[in-house]
Amino acid sequence: MRTEETRPVRLEDYRPPDWLVETVELDVSLDPKATRVRAALTLRPGANGAAPAPLVLDGDGLVLKSLVLDGAELPAEQYVASADRLTIAQPPPRAFRLEIETEIDPSANTQLMGLYRSGRIYCTQCEAEGFRRITYFPDRPDVMAVYTTRIEADKTDAPVLLANGNMTEAGDVPGTGRHFAVWHDPFRKPSYLFALVGGTLACVEDRFCTMSGRDVVLRIYVEPGKEDRCVHAMDSLKRAMRWDETVFGREYDLDIFMIVAVSDFNMGAMENKGLNIFNDKYVLASPETATDGDYDRIEAIIAHEYFHNWTGNRITCRDWFQLCLKEGLTVFRDQEFSADERSRAVERIGNVRGLRAHQFVEDAGPLAHPVRPALYHEINNFYTATVYEKGAEVVRMLKTLLGPEKFRNGMDLYFARHDGEAATVEQFVQCFADASGTDLGQFMRWYSQAGTPEVVAAGRYDPRAKTYRLEVHQNVPPTPGQPNKEPMVIPLALGLVGRDGRDLPLALADGRVLERGVLTVSKPSETFEFTDIGAAPVPSLNRGFSAPIKLVANLTADDLRFLAARDSDPFNRWQAVQTLATRLLVDNVAALRAGGMVRKDLGLLDALAAIVADGSLDPDFMALVLTPPGEADIAREIGRDVDPDAIFSARAALRAAIGEHLAGALFDHYRRLSEAGPYRPDPASAARRTLRNTCLDLLVATRRPDAVSLAARQYQVADNMTDRTAALAALSLRDVPERAAALDDFYARYRDDPLIIDKWFSLQAIIPEPTTLDRVKALTAHPAFSFANPNRVRSLISVFAMGNQKEFNRADGLGYDFVVETVLALDPKNPQVAARLLSALKSWRVLEPRRRALAQAALRRVAAASALSPDVNDIVVRTLGESGTA
Numbered sequence: 001m002r003t004e005e006t007r008p009v010r011l012e013d014y015r016p017p018d019w020l021v022e023t024v025e026l027d028v029s030l031d032p033k034a035t036r037v038r039a040a041l042t043l044r045p046g047a048n049g050a051a052p053a054p055l056v057l058d059g060d061g062l063v064l065k066s067l068v069l070d071g072a073e074l075p076a077e078q079y080v081a082s083a084d085r086l087t088i089a090q091p092p093p094r095a096f097r098l099e100i101e102t103e104i105d106p107s108a109n110t111q112l113m114g115l116y117r118s119g120r121i122y123c124t125q126c127e128a129e130g131f132r133r134i135t136y137f138p139d140r141p142d143v144m145a146v147y148t149t150r151i152e153a154d155k156t157d158a159p160v161l162l163a164n165g166n167m168t169e170a171g172d173v174p175g176t177g178r179h180f181a182v183w184h185d186p187f188r189k190p191s192y193l194f195a196l197v198g199g200t201l202a203c204v205e206d207r208f209c210t211m212s213g214r215d216v217v218l219r220i221y222v223e224p225g226k227e228d229r230c231v232h233a234m235d236s237l238k239r240a241m242r243w244d245e246t247v248f249g250r251e252y253d254l255d256i257f258m259i260v261a262v263s264d265f266n267m268g269a270m271e272n273k274g275l276n277i278f279n280d281k282y283v284l285a286s287p288e289t290a291t292d293g294d295y296d297r298i299e300a301i302i303a304h305e306y307f308h309n310w311t312g313n314r315i316t317c318r319d320w321f322q323l324c325l326k327e328g329l330t331v332f333r334d335q336e337f338s339a340d341e342r343s344r345a346v347e348r349i350g351n352v353r354g355l356r357a358h359q360f361v362e363d364a365g366p367l368a369h370p371v372r373p374a375l376y377h378e379i380n381n382f383y384t385a386t387v388y389e390k391g392a393e394v395v396r397m398l399k400t401l402l403g404p405e406k407f408r409n410g411m412d413l414y415f416a417r418h419d420g421e422a423a424t425v426e427q428f429v430q431c432f433a434d435a436s437g438t439d440l441g442q443f444m445r446w447y448s449q450a451g452t453p454e455v456v457a458a459g460r461y462d463p464r465a466k467t468y469r470l471e472v473h474q475n476v477p478p479t480p481g482q483p484n485k486e487p488m489v490i491p492l493a494l495g496l497v498g499r500d501g502r503d504l505p506l507a508l509a510d511g512r513v514l515e516r517g518v519l520t521v522s523k524p525s526e527t528f529e530f531t532d533i534g535a536a537p538v539p540s541l542n543r544g545f546s547a548p549i550k551l552v553a554n555l556t557a558d559d560l561r562f563l564a565a566r567d568s569d570p571f572n573r574w575q576a577v578q579t580l581a582t583r584l585l586v587d588n589v590a591a592l593r594a595g596g597m598v599r600k601d602l603g604l605l606d607a608l609a610a611i612v613a614d615g616s617l618d619p620d621f622m623a624l625v626l627t628p629p630g631e632a633d634i635a636r637e638i639g640r641d642v643d644p645d646a647i648f649s650a651r652a653a654l655r656a657a658i659g660e661h662l663a664g665a666l667f668d669h670y671r672r673l674s675e676a677g678p679y680r681p682d683p684a685s686a687a688r689r690t691l692r693n694t695c696l697d698l699l700v701a702t703r704r705p706d707a708v709s710l711a712a713r714q715y716q717v718a719d720n721m722t723d724r725t726a727a728l729a730a731l732s733l734r735d736v737p738e739r740a741a742a743l744d745d746f747y748a749r750y751r752d753d754p755l756i757i758d759k760w761f762s763l764q765a766i767i768p769e770p771t772t773l774d775r776v777k778a779l780t781a782h783p784a785f786s787f788a789n790p791n792r793v794r795s796l797i798s799v800f801a802m803g804n805q806k807e808f809n810r811a812d813g814l815g816y817d818f819v820v821e822t823v824l825a826l827d828p829k830n831p832q833v834a835a836r837l838l839s840a841l842k843s844w845r846v847l848e849p850r851r852r853a854l855a856q857a858a859l860r861r862v863a864a865a866s867a868l869s870p871d872v873n874d875i876v877v878r879t880l881g882e883s884g885t886a
């Protein structure tokens with residue numbers, strides 16, 4: 001583990017590399033405890049001026065065995081090798097070949113960065129800075145090289161040997177029990193995309209014929225016996241490959257594309273060139289083991305990693321500040337894929353719910369940072385909702401501003417201009433400016449200014465002039481290090497909805513044209529006047545969530561109910577109900593804190609009743625409308641002096657009120673939507689199950705005995721994991737007698753399948769009762785639990801800290817204590833997982849005073865601990881916002 005003091009890295013300090021690497025020949029001899037790595041690099045001076053610079057290669061915990069330059073062993077006085085660095089002060093001022101031998105211990109690698117063992121499988125994770133844990137290297141993304149990898153291993157220990165590219169040679173090592181394989185990747189790539197796998201793996205194979213008629217072999221490698229759970233992943237991969245050809249004109253380039261599923265993995269998946277490595281949770285699925293939600297996520301993540309082949313691999317990032325260049329863009333691409341494959345409106349609402357729950361919360365707290373940060377201490381902590389999800393919104397806004405054709409032209413130009421390069425955000429945006437003839441200078445602020453823009457819109461109808469004036473004010477709140485902000489370019493899609501529900505024609509009085517119904521807002525305050533408006537309209541603003549802003553509009557409850565019933569934009573139909581519910585919930589939280597009672601809003605309940613009675617709507621859309629804003633959304637809306645107990649109670653009361661008021665319709669939907677045939681994972685079937693299970697959950701929220709027995713029955717008779725876990729959730733989250741038996745039964749049924757037992761851990765972690773903390777602590781000693789496996793830690797402890805607002809934020813502070821103790825215990829073994837868990841405390845400042853003090857004290861205990869990893873140290877320093885700790 002690194003012990004050096006954290007060093008800030010600044011975007012403004014970027015310099016091109018002093019030395020470039022042309023080719024890398026790796027020879028890796030696998031052994032569980034002592035793996036020998038020989039790396040032969042052909043190096044040449046970069047373009048940094050005349051004097052040859054010292055050669056400084058990155059390392060992390062390495063032991064150098066030998067060093068050979070141009071065939072001759074380098075004398076010890078000519079270099080300095082430490083665990084973290086290899087320096088040759090006076091390298092030859094020309095191209096040369098350097099052979100480096102190191103030895104590493106994959107079994108001891110609990111960080112899961114670099115080369116490690118997952119179960120009995122060797123695998124790698126190199127993004128962001130893991131390659132330096134394998135060999136000394138200029139480990140930065142703008143050093144792109146052609147890799148040839150020879151892997152050697154014991155034949156019984158690792159019968160399958162994989163690396164990036166195409167396999168060129170394989171065979172036995174004569175006179176030994178070992179064998180080898182050689183893989184060559186003809187595409188230049190940065191070191192973070194290197195991958196290697198060795199082990200006993202079963203394989204499912206398929207083929208794909210590309211748009212130009214090339215035949216590509218597709219393989220998914222899994223633990224033997226799990227081959228039958230790869231059908232959905234393979235199908236998703238083929239659909240993603242076809243979609244990228246159709247929508248973006250992008251074709252796959254190697255002869256083979258491989259996915260390997262491993263059980264110990266810090267992230268979701270990794271897009272290594274030609275050899276994606278996945279957390280097995282995002283590959284394996286069968287009706288009996290995976291929910292519809294799992295199917296959905298597998299499809300999205302398989303597609304995401306595949307899409308990286310062009311956005312990330314062929315064109316990579318110049319430096320880690322440009323992370324959004326590959327991640328924001330690729331999230332946008334996978335969201336568009338899912339929208340095309342499934343219901344566009346439902347996908348959009350789901351994405352926005354996720355954005356608000358994670359990114360908006362991040363943007364409002366001490367960890368707020370721009371989509372492209374200008375400084376970091378530990379890059380591992382910038383794989384954030386802001387870089388990924390807000391980064392995707394920024395790309396989507398480009399498309400909204402320019403229109404689909406010019407957007408596609410800009411993407412085509414980007415691929416043509418920068419293929420094979422390590423690019424920047426400026427270069428990316430310049431392609432759209434050039435392809436469309438648009439000045440995008442002000443738009444770049446979306447990359448540099450943190451914080452969620454607040455937009456206040458007020459409309460007024462003048463019946464005499466038949467005009468509608470819309471005043472729009474924008475403000476970007478201060479964030480750490482950025483007290484003052486400049487106005488943003490905001491694409492505000494809108495409609496003026498007439499009383500018959502139809503959109504009125506939009507004509508601006510000053511002659512400006514409203515392309516595609518999008519108003520471009522770019523000043524702190526602006527007024528737009530629409531002419532020839534025959535009667536007072538209801539404005540439908542930020543349709544489809546065209547900009548990631550917090551919008552406040554002067555809409556009455558009547559206006560919102562009207563939009564909920566009549567808006568042609570499904571997103572804003574949903575949003576209207578959310579706004580009504582949020583207003584009610586904020587009022588009720590205040591009432592509860594003042595010792596009063598919650599109020600019912602019959603208008604809201606009637607609006608919901610009208611939605612569930614509307615036979616033209618998709619069932620999963622109905623389910624989304626029936627789901628009130630989450631506790632984190634309500635807390636964000638309240639903004640200060642937050643009391644998680646009151647928020648929980650207000651939300652639970654609303655859900656019970658919906659269940660009571662709509663009971664008849666909910667029971668009807670539940671019965672009507674029961675499936676006759678066997679389980680099918682297709683989107684339409686999944687949508688029906690979603691609504692049916694939402695109905696069940698709202699009915700159980702009322703604690704009606706008939707609803708509780710319905711859930712108990714569904715649990716027993718379910719023939720698929722979706723219905724079984726939905727019923728279990730309905731029962732387990734309430735203190736009903738059926739709960740204990742159902743939880744015991746679930747464990748007994750699935751005890752041999754860790755991924756299913758993760759669901760069992762998670763459901764218990766989110767029980768909103770005071771005994772949950774003790775339950776979670778006890779479960780950490782359960783034989784199925786392991787602190788060494790990131791999926792287990794996340795399913796139990798992260799879900800408790802991030803998904804159970806009420807019990808994590810206990811008034812006695814014991815929830816915080818438990819989480820920070822876990823962080824400190826995990827940190828020496830796996831700093832990335834520890835740092836991510838600690839970020840659960842990021843909203844501590846908005847809590848009511850008592851909890852705020854307890855959370856701060858818990859954070860200070862972390863800050864005071866000795867030998868923190870750079871990962872955890874960075875998070876605790878920024879979360880506290882106090883200097884002097886680092």
Ligand SMILES: [Zn+2]
Pocket residue numbers: 304308326327330
């Ligand atoms: Zn990605």
